[in-house]
Amino acid sequence: MKLLLINPRFPESFWSFKWAVDNIMPNEIRTINPPLGLATLAALTPQDWEIEIVDENIESIPLIPEADIIGICGMGVQFKRQTELLNFYRNQGYFVVAGGSYASLCPEYYESLVDTVIAGEAEYIWKEFCGDFESGRHKRLYQEKGEVSLEDSPTPRFDLLKIDKYQAVSLQFSRGCPYRCEFCDIIVMFGRKPRIKSFEQVGKELDELRKLNVTNVFFVDDNLIGNKPQAKKLMSYLRDYQAEHDYEFLFGTEASLNLAQDDELLELFTEANFGWVFIGIESPDEESLKETLKFQNTRSDILSSVQHIYSYGIEVLAGFIIGFDNDTLKTFDLQYRFIQNSGIQAAMIGLLTAVPKTPLYERLEKDGRLIKEASGTDNTKLGTNLIPKQMSYDDMVDGYRSLYYRLLDDKTIAERINNKMRHLKNPIFKSTYGLKDQAGSFSKFIRSGIIKGGPRRIYHFLRTVPLTNPKQLPVVIQDWIVGIAMKDYVDRHFIQEFEQNNVLAESYTETIERSFQPYMNIGALEISFNRVKNTAANLSISIKGIIDQDFFEHVAPHLENLLKNTSSSITLNIEHFHETQRQHMNRLFNRLSRYGDRIYIAVHEKWRDKVNIDSSVFNLVLEN
Ligand code: B12
Numbered sequence: 001m002k003l004l005l006i007n008p009r010f011p012e013s014f015w016s017f018k019w020a021v022d023n024i025m026p027n028e029i030r031t032i033n034p035p036l037g038l039a040t041l042a043a044l045t046p047q048d049w050e051i052e053i054v055d056e057n058i059e060s061i062p063l064i065p066e067a068d069i070i071g072i073c074g075m076g077v078q079f080k081r082q083t084e085l086l087n088f089y090r091n092q093g094y095f096v097v098a099g100g101s102y103a104s105l106c107p108e109y110y111e112s113l114v115d116t117v118i119a120g121e122a123e124y125i126w127k128e129f130c131g132d133f134e135s136g137r138h139k140r141l142y143q144e145k146g147e148v149s150l151e152d153s154p155t156p157r158f159d160l161l162k163i164d165k166y167q168a169v170s171l172q173f174s175r176g177c178p179y180r181c182e183f184c185d186i187i188v189m190f191g192r193k194p195r196i197k198s199f200e201q202v203g204k205e206l207d208e209l210r211k212l213n214v215t216n217v218f219f220v221d222d223n224l225i226g227n228k229p230q231a232k233k234l235m236s237y238l239r240d241y242q243a244e245h246d247y248e249f250l251f252g253t254e255a256s257l258n259l260a261q262d263d264e265l266l267e268l269f270t271e272a273n274f275g276w277v278f279i280g281i282e283s284p285d286e287e288s289l290k291e292t293l294k295f296q297n298t299r300s301d302i303l304s305s306v307q308h309i310y311s312y313g314i315e316v317l318a319g320f321i322i323g324f325d326n327d328t329l330k331t332f333d334l335q336y337r338f339i340q341n342s343g344i345q346a347a348m349i350g351l352l353t354a355v356p357k358t359p360l361y362e363r364l365e366k367d368g369r370l371i372k373e374a375s376g377t378d379n380t381k382l383g384t385n386l387i388p389k390q391m392s393y394d395d396m397v398d399g400y401r402s403l404y405y406r407l408l409d410d411k412t413i414a415e416r417i418n419n420k421m422r423h424l425k426n427p428i429f430k431s432t433y434g435l436k437d438q439a440g441s442f443s444k445f446i447r448s449g450i451i452k453g454g455p456r457r458i459y460h461f462l463r464t465v466p467l468t469n470p471k472q473l474p475v476v477i478q479d480w481i482v483g484i485a486m487k488d489y490v491d492r493h494f495i496q497e498f499e500q501n502n503v504l505a506e507s508y509t510e511t512i513e514r515s516f517q518p519y520m521n522i523g524a525l526e527i528s529f530n531r532v533k534n535t536a537a538n539l540s541i542s543i544k545g546i547i548d549q550d551f552f553e554h555v556a557p558h559l560e561n562l563l564k565n566t567s568s569s570i571t572l573n574i575e576h577f578h579e580t581q582r583q584h585m586n587r588l589f590n591r592l593s594r595y596g597d598r599i600y601i602a603v604h605e606k607w608r609d610k611v612n613i614d615s616s617v618f619n620l621v622l623e624n
């Protein structure tokens with residue numbers, strides 16, 4: 001049996017750190033984390049099945065794969081692409097299965113899209129499905145209703161991941177979280193009793209990672225300290241494991257803020273080489289925390305807690321939320337001041353979003369405050385699916401946008417770094433790259449990050465250079481990279497001036513139309529410009545007949561200018577293709593690849609096996 005597992009392309013978000021991946025990280029790295037769910041699923045599959053994992057975030061999807069089953073995972077943010085892939089393969093006659101976070105939370109959304117849905121943790125039900133499929137008795141829905149013992153979770157098939165293409169590798173020790181934050185779907189999916197793997201299992205997973213020379217590891221637990229006594233044992237185990245094998249990992253994870261109240265645990269985190277933790281801080285306003293039932297963050301002063309964690313050498317990344325009922329326009333300033341004072345650079349601020357099945361969703365649905373047509377799957381976009389209580393929706397979105405602009409100025413980035421470094425005197429974090437890659441990344445950082453940013457950035461960067469404590473330099477550089485990458489995202493995605501932008505794009509389009517009129521006259525080319533109020537315009541080019549080398553060479557700089565100077569997207573419809581065009585077309589694609597996220601390419605069915613489009617670079621449109 002041949003099984004193909006696909007992780008659909010993510011829409012770009014803060015978490016993509018696209019600027020850093022494109023400009024700073026070693027060339028082979030294409031994204032941050034691998035799909036651990038698929039590697040786990042592969043390990044649950046019968047041994048005699050042939051398995052391939054394709055992650056569309058690092059490589060192109062195969063259009064006509066050799067497979068008996070195609071399994072496609074996805075979080076809510078991937079639902080659109082997941083749906084497109086499921087339809088595409090199913091229409092060709094493949095047997096398609098959906099699983100992962102969103103299918104686990106909302107299996108009903110998949111009913112008409114797939115042959116089988118695997119809803120919930122797959123440790124037991126995937127095995128059941130495989131057996132049923134082999135005997136031709138498979139069902140449409142397999143739903144895990146009970147609790148999976150993590151001792152039954154196998155060592156993921158890390159060997160099937162193209163590990164060199166990721167910045168860090170994921171590992172999981174526990175699932176579930178004891179708290180009950182109102183907006184959280186984790187406890188809906190995984191329950192409130194943290195379940196753990198044995199240390200022997202963790203050891204086996206680390207053995208595999210050592211074989212693959214992995215050093216940078218992200219424990220993707222929802223709350224690694226959900227069961228503190230076990231977390232302490234894990235830390236001691238990890239410390240001893242590294243000493244025993246004379247092998248150093250750099251770990252990071254997610255944990256709740258009460259980590260700060262346990263010095264023994266903090267000491268153990270340090271000994272085990274945990275360089276960073278992601279904490280859901282959500283709000284510095286105690287009333288908002290109480291409203292959302294996040295009582296664990298109200299028990300001590302949040303700022304001192306963060307600084308206390310720094311004092312153990314551990315970096316803090318954090319999530320923040322705006323849009324609680326208690327929040328007003330003043331909240332933006334409160335959040336700003338807290339984030340500045342705490343020095344948290346990776347401050348992932350989101351608008352409160354009601355995820356289906358959560359208590360928050362149910363409450364707001366009852367109150368008639370849900371915007372049903374809006375997506376409730378990504379909280380860092382300029383919009384959400386609920387109506388705030390004490391401010392207008394538009395004011396909330398505007399305030400959110402301005403908050404990010406304020407935080408991502410060179411001066412405020414530098415201030416945060418200095419505020420952090422006063423407490424993070426002895427950081428555990430250090431680069432996990434080899435010396436050559438470190439030198440390469442450093443010089444790219446100075447050139448593309450600092451010098452290109454102009455005199456103001458150079459000045460603020462120099463203010464943060466830790467002359468008296470060089471150990472802090474890797475964190476300072478890392479924080480600048482994070483800050484610049486987030487700023488780059490905001491500059492490209494939080495745009496307000498669509499109208500100005502679109503006028504410029506229209507003038508580029510007119511030039512393109514004039515230059516290539518002869519092709520249009522003979523019906524080989526069609527060009528159209530689509531402008532909708534308050535969104536980026538789209539230039540659509542359809543190739544309908546024979547187009548020569550001249551066209552490809554001359555159109556490239558026009559398209560490049562349009563993409564560089566406006567926020568518009570381009571759709572390229574390849575309805576006609578001739579072998580002689582291949583080389584020129586590929587050259588055009590190479591030239592435009594850095595703007596791939598704004599280029600949509602649709603290839604007529606007839607030419608799909610002839611025209612190679614890398615779907616991890618461009619948006620390969622698959623709708624039939
Ligand atoms: C690691 C992680 C990330 C990583 C990378 C993930 C990656 N490359 O896969 C990063 C940091 C990039 C990330 C980002 C985001 N994430 Co995230 N992330 C996680 C986290 C913590 C762990 C995922 C994981 O690896 N789990 C371990 C594996 C073993 O478990 P699993 O994925 O659940 O898989 C099991 C089953 O689902 C099943 N299964 C999995 N895949 C498949 C496929 C098939 C075919 C089948 C049959 C079964 C199956 O088998 C597995 C074994 O039981 C989860 C929380 C969680 N506990 O799941 C959130 C989570 C998945 N993320 C979430 C969100 C919202 C986001 C963001 C949108 C946040 C944001 N607002 O920006 C971004 C989006 C990224 C983007 N646009 O680029 C939500 C998704 C909600 C939902 N229900 O869809 C989760 C659940 C956390 C949460 N509640 O907030 N995330």
Ligand code: SF4
Nearest residue numbers: 177179180181184186
């Ligand atoms: S602490 Fe985090 S994982 Fe736990 S319930 Fe709250 S939001 Fe969910």
